[in-house]
Amino acid sequence: MKSFTINDLNRMNQSPFIKTLGDIFEHSPWVAEGAWSSRPFADKEQLHAAMVDVVEQAPEDMKLKLIRAHPDLGGRLQMSPLSVNEQRRSGLSDLTAEQYEEFHACNTEYTHKFGFPFIIAVSGKSKEMILEAMKYRITLDQEAEKQAALKQIADITRFRINDLIITNNGGDQPMENFTNKRTMHYGKGDVLVYRTFVKPLRVQPVPESTYIGTDNVVFALNVKISVWADILLTSFTEGDNTSVVATDSMKNFILRHTADFTGNTVEAYLRDMATLFMDKYTHLTGIELSAERIPFDPVKVPSGGDFFTDSGLVFRHSRNESGVFTFKMERGEAGYEVLGHSALLSNLHLIKVKGSMFAGFVRDEYTTLPESFDRPLYIYLNIGWEYADYEDAVSEGEVKYVAAEQISDITHTLFHQLNSPSIQKLIYDIGLRILERFPQLGKVWFESNNRTWETIVENVPGSEGRVYTEPRPPYGFQGFSLTQSDLAEARNLLEAAASAELK
Template sequence: MNVYSIKQINTMNRDAFMSTLGSIFEHSPWVAERVYAYRPFKASNHLHRTMLEAVYLAHRDEQLSLLRAHPDLAGRLQMSDASVQEQRGAGLTDLTQEELAAFTACNTEYTNKFGFPFIMAVKGSTKDQILAAMQLRIHNDSEAEIRQALLEIAKITKFRIQDIIHSEGGGEVKKSDKKRTMYYGKGDVLVYRTYVLPLKVKPIPESAYTGSDNVIFALNIKVAVSGAAFLTSFTEGDNSMVVATDSMKNFILRHAAGFEGSTVEGFLHYIAARFLETYSHMQGIDLLAERLPFDSVQVPGVDGKLTESGLVYRQSRNESGVFALQLERSETGIELVKQTAVMSNLHLIKVSGSSFANFIRDEYTTLPESFNRPLFIYLNIGWIYVDPEDAKAGDDYRYVAPEQISDIAHTVFHQEISASIQSLIYQIGLKILERFPQLEQVWFESNNRTWETVIDSISGSEGQVYTEPRPPYGFQGFSMTQEDLIEARKKEGVTR
């Protein structure tokens, strides 16, 4: 394939222009014909945007003719050279008989419903992802699917133009852009799904929590997407590859109905996969979800004893689980870059049994030593699995619930006479790693909010009077792995 500069494109006569660009839109040279008069173009993205405008302004019959000009994916219809290469790259030209039969059946059902073949920008996608997208989109209504098909054509033609026109500083993606920070997305996407699959977890001695009925599955989600295709939206105001953040919100809400799992991590994997299957120009996706806890209220049962309602719930305003997921495309498919879970905003007060002494004392020291103080901490506890799959299923007793992590912290805080916050979080970490050997790492962010003493002695009482501490606040950060547990047990003379 010959490669040209935008300057060369701008100086071509009509025949050369049509010969070079007439096949960008599948068997539809009329698109290139209509934009020829709009030369000169500032850059390839300007040319592409002008071509898309010609398509969007065309009569609906012409748009449908463009859609019908595309070949069946994995079919045997005549394809342009570009389509052959694109489908070969996705593995669609080398299917087994069973795979071909599945694609053919979906193609037939899709074409019978919409009157044009399934269209998807397959670059960077696997054949399994393409078939899944086809099975999903077949449930759209006609208008929605026409819009989606035209969006896919916009992606396909963007790639084709980039293959023909090389960069001369006109807005194309450079190698240096691989290190660029570039993303956009939507925050505070509130999802309230009822009657998700119940979650069951393995009981541990420190916790009464054994799972959730998941009658209310409430999340606050933040989504961000990235990819080189979005560069020109920043540099040129070219929105042809931009999925509106309002559409992202609606995408998450609509697909929440199709989730069949029981864990937040499983939900994030499900949503992320749907995004990358639907929008092939997205290179990566980051999702952050806070579980909004709802507790079942207790009401008198038939025997007069209090029992959980199962119908009425109250929202908790305390600690909650926060979960993060990052996926990116690679040459071999979609890869997991990051997956974490955090028990966030845990506030614990112990009225006695904590100390802080024997620290460095010099001319800067004003803090007195304390051997039996109240201790008030804010605590975030995070964890990472050895096998990320353990976080998705929730049905094999490998899932680690934030509620159990919280209860372990409560128990250790109660049992330990701690010499410092650092010592306290270390002991909590050891217990978490002991209870959950499926975890690779546990980490802590703690903040000292211990009250200031106003009156330290009350006649006839053990009580004292305190007030809120004044800033600044001390904080601690610490991470631990299973190796720390092994070393600690060796020191205690215990083998695991």
Template sequence: MTNDTNSECGSDRTMNYGKEKVAVYRTYATPLEDVRPIPESSFEGRDNTILGLDVRVQVDGEAFLPSFSEGDNSMVVATDSMKNFVLHQAGEYEGATVEGFLHFVGSEFLDTYSQMETVRISAEELPFDARPVPGDDGFESSDLVFRVSDNESAFGEFRLGRTEDGPLVEEQTSGVTGLELVKVKGSSFTGYVQDEYTTLPEREDRTLYISLDIFWTYDDPEDALGDEPQRYVPAEQVRDIAHVVFHEADSNSIQDLIYQIGLRVLERFPQLESVSFEANNRTWIRERDDLEGDAKVLREPPRPTGFQQFSMDRSDLEGEASR
């Protein structure tokens, strides 16, 4: 989510380095099973026949200062070695989730290299779709043949610090990124400021096209690992909540829509501490609306495009309940 290159080492100094775009693929990883069902989703688990990840690792520690200030690399772990370390650990990981893998690898970095004081490790899922093949009762999903997917993907990030008792989770974020959703009717945008700069007409009913990234944090970061599947929040279920709320809600803005999605996510998953969004408005422009019924001809919007960022926590859900 953050993927920032700045991490403080010491009181004021920014000093870190790492490796990114580490593509790692694991076949026949441990399946994710026994997740808690929710009304908005048919997702019950994944077989993890292919688990693909695009990993980013960032480390810091005072021991690395001489490499910057004196050209002394005696404490530096080469970023190529970091890449190999991540690839090796993909074969050692026995869990079933993106977050669990990241926590495992980050902890192994701290256990292996004492000069690393903190590790920030994140990953975007590289998703694959099983292809339909003929079966005994019609078409069914192949357990052998997959295609690279352009759909949304799961996201995870941990910042782990070193303590006497072992790695400590300092920050944790889960997410689902790259959702692209279009609702052909049932969305509006009215009542906004009208002044000499306003050229956008109000829309009582518009075709709304958004891209959306959703992120969440757990009250207990251990729940993010998936060791207790009933307390794990799958990206697929959060994605499906977004689909259902978009279908149900007659929203008057994207801001209104993402707030309603956030409330539903917090309601369904009491183990979550917060949820946040980044949305982008890609709504098509009406070229013709003189056709019969609801038919329209639309075109791509010009740049620039609008965006929305919003975060919320359990106090928002409690506030809604008290209304």
């Protein structure tokens, strides 16, 4: 069985997540579907708890449907591959004729009484122990046995998740392959690609932004590629390069096939490039591509009278924030499987010269920071987002495409409008607005640094001005993620508050 880290699962969009975990709860992919919105999971225990919670919150008929999806122990019903392996390990797949008849008789009595098959976590139990447990549980009443069955399902699924998920003690390594439970990948970085006159991009407008698209005259990227496969092991252990695609060849492949790109977004570019590369080198198992969009802004030139317009020919290499996009894919039984994707607006630096506050925090013998009710606030921000369905990022028409420029403009607007009590509250409100404007997004997350200047002169005579300098080296930081369920909860709270006021 293929193994994953918790980070692999956290980066999956909804479809591969459900496909990967759909049989953890027997023939019940709705459990994985319900747990997907609870990402990110800190560990496999938190993932399992989220899936169990989906079952506990489900209607009674869905719980019964889940119980009835399980095979009869020692029987001949259709089983998932996971159940087949579990029953084989406990010896239930090689019962003698006499043992089969005894199991069959007990199971018939059990199912006749309760209306569902007997369920037990068989791991570590012998055939004899399982039969004795069945005989005892036949004596329970209907509700007690239903709860016992659900408890056993929770135990079974805990074992399955433990088998599926491996622990990556080295931390989050986005370019790492865990199929073999070892680090084994290689690739090429800093592949600088400059393509001109790509198909223009047009996006749906949002109230906080004037951005409606780009002519894509300069489509500039810094690309990184990483690949992996079991067959590459000997290149590490024996120096055998017969299956190694030279990283220089990778660079040339990317540069030359950039001319074949007919789309207009970085996401589509990465998907197309990954597919072409895997089609060419069929011995490879998986690929991860990332690309930073290198911004080139059109310069303004006179167009007659007092008007200026974009040159269309001359562009300025901007040093402002940029988008960083990733795409991860592997071969599967039914074709290529998207394992993960993300977009990130990086290095957004914003200063608000007044109108921010920070007060009410813990004060003790270690506190020297004064409370502030109208301070400047200088923040560094990285903002990431994922689509619930990756097709929305790459489909023709761009109806649901989310541009990094729109994410940036929403952030500017909220920073201007809000007098936030903290950076934490600020990024929470920005996240809610992004999810509100773009319901096609499944998740948005933030990494923020507080780089607020240190005040030197409080009052400049005759003005509102002050004098500041760079802050001292230690800085505060925050991390936070939101999903559509957070937006729904926030709306419910607002509706409840409004209803209470009317009363």
